[in-house]
Amino acid sequence: MVDASLVRALEDIVGPENVSADPVELLCYARDASENFGLPDVVVWPRTTEEVSAILRLANERKVPVTPRGAGTCLSGGPVPARGGILMVLTRMNRILEVDVEDMLVLVEPGVVWADLNSALEPYGLFLPPDPASGSVCTIGGCIAENAGGVRAVKYGTFRDWVQALEVVLPTGEVLWTGSRARKWVSGYDLVRLFVGSEGTLGVITKALLRVFPRPRHTAVMSAFAPELEDAGKAVFYVMSRGLMPSAVEIMDASTLEAVSKYVGMEFPTCEAMLIFEFDGFTQADVRARLREAKKLCEASNLRVEVASSEAEAARIWRARKSASPALARLRPSSIHEDITVPVSKVAAMLVRAREISRELGVLIATFGHAGDGNLHPVILFDEKDEDEARRAMKAAEAICRAALELGGTLTGEHGIGMSKARFFPLEHSPVALEAMKAIKAAFDPNGILNPGKIWEVP
């Protein structure tokens, strides 16, 4: 039961209309898009940095856990209040404070929705390149905290590469500004990069200065069908190592294609994997030249290539990729979405390993993802009511994580560790590295109040 004096104190800070301890509301804030659950005691919607600071000071004094949240689209449990306490929703801090066209910078509050920011940038011919799939709803604060990526990350990187400076409220309530408006800086420790991807455990982002980029005027798209997974891997590797800078290199394996085919009624040539390449740029000649070169490399790897000759054809190809998640969701009642990432030279090996694991354990695994940067999403499909199958699915998840690490990869490329991957965390990091991270956490958050139960704390 929630401490009534805590609710009153929060109401004093933000006003009663921005606090809720209604069980109806609490239930809806106990989940994100992952399988994790954690019931908050109270939800609070601050509107200013000062309010965020006052809430954290209060929580720090009373040693009450605080979990920050944006739109709750996280796939790893980041905004799930694992230890209860205060859930701090930043969506009412949603102003775009400044668009600096000359220096190509924007200053935003954390609750700005990704799509709203990009709409606001459109008239200036600018955009924020990292494009998480949840862009229509996810918030910039969440993207930064989780270091979100997306399809375009293969060319433009993840949020880490676009954050220039941050205003952060520390768990003690102190406010800091770190980073610079200058493009280059080596003045002291790079705290910006420390906060990016810290999964809301080190501080609450209240303002972000982001770099933005001129919107490319031309794009070209092609699809390529591989007779073997190894051929697909080879083609991706050649295109990437030739420096052709594609803005997307997506892959779908045969199981994914079968599901998509059933779901949207599209026909695909018989193959082990479909690749989608997109090139963007500022002149058509440049875009086409790079596409032609990539086509040659694909064909040399035994792939059958189809270049989209119109926008409608390009849209059709993208529709296949965008249907992957919903199509797979319809196959079985439950699913585990992995987010492993391997060096690009190991993409084929990882795809083969995933298929072997599927066969060894007798569980359906369909893999799609961002092949160009090695970020793959093997989806393990099962029925949670079937205990034996559920056990095999969990085993498959662990086997996939181990395989990625053995290939020199990582547990997660863009979703974060959160609660979902915490039990595998020690597989990737040495005790010394873990202790260093814990020391950093303690330096910022001596009482451990901010987003406890994440990353290395197994829920």
Place this chain on the structure above:
Amino acid sequence: MTSSSHELKLPEELVAEIHRCFRCGYCRSACPTFTAMGSESWNARGRLLLARAILDGQVELSPGLLDRFFSCLACAACEVVCPAVVRVVDAMVAFRQALVASGAPLPERVAELARRLLEEGSPLPGASERGRQPKAPAGEKVGVLVFPGCVASELEPGVVKAIEKLLEAADVPYSLLEGACCALPLLKLGFTREARKSMELLAGRLRSLRPELVLTPCPTCLEALTRYLPQLTGTSVRAEHTSTFLRRLLREGKLALARRVELKAAYHDPCVLGRLLGIYEAPRELLWEAGLTVLEMPRNRRESACCGYGNLAFLAYPELAARIAEERVKEALATKADVLATACPSCLHAFAEAAKCVARPLAVADVTEVLAELV
């Protein structure tokens, strides 16, 4: 956690539908009640989570909890953006049916609305005091039977007058059936048994009148007549929306406009007419024919935003409905249109009310009213 004393019975298929939501939260971009209220419990993801919690006995039923279900406008905007393709409206309607059947205490204004629909045959207060008697058409053979629906009859009579004027101008003989309830709002609110009874009543009247065509300006009445009437009562009638009917009259030269107006109109797609029944172009064509330049709001056609009055929500949740209507009127204002046009009496009523609350005056009209001005 306490378990509820009211047992909910839901078809297995819809329990599966509720579980199909994988909580991605994409409905946040589409749900009008979420935009108005600003917290998760008012969007599809929240409602489905709450439905699961109720089914699992994790939460006590309370009027506040039930508000989350009964305030869903059944506009289906969430279904357009849902990657899991959850049939949210079906799930919400089924859940409301289960709640009503369980005898759970309903939110006061919902219960009052249902009572009026049942006992007075009208959703609007005071209908029986006004001595409102259903006006049955006179004469033997009924060709076109105009079925205005409750909102047009009682709140937007201009639409009924416009239809009459247009039919007279086109020399189409017609009869008018006012005061008959299509029963669909009752059904969608979850009062299955009562809605069935009410629909049987309507079916009986239609069987005795035997019209060649039932013509309605109300998309919900049209949905009731074409989809639910045959399904629930076995009675089939030919029914058509005024927009497609008038388009045919114009195309066939049976209706001629005496003049045209050169104004700019933002056209609002009513959820039921567009997303549910697939009629997007006919109302636009009528506006172009009338000389208007049709402007599109950012959210149009399949992505159209609900006016807020969906399924009579303005009677059960007036503040919420008004807030949503105002948002939409602001969206129309931003197009710099002179007129906000629509093809649904409920949407029209929503915008007429909301337009009083915004900074710049904006004319609102049903497409039938626009045309009637010009014959």
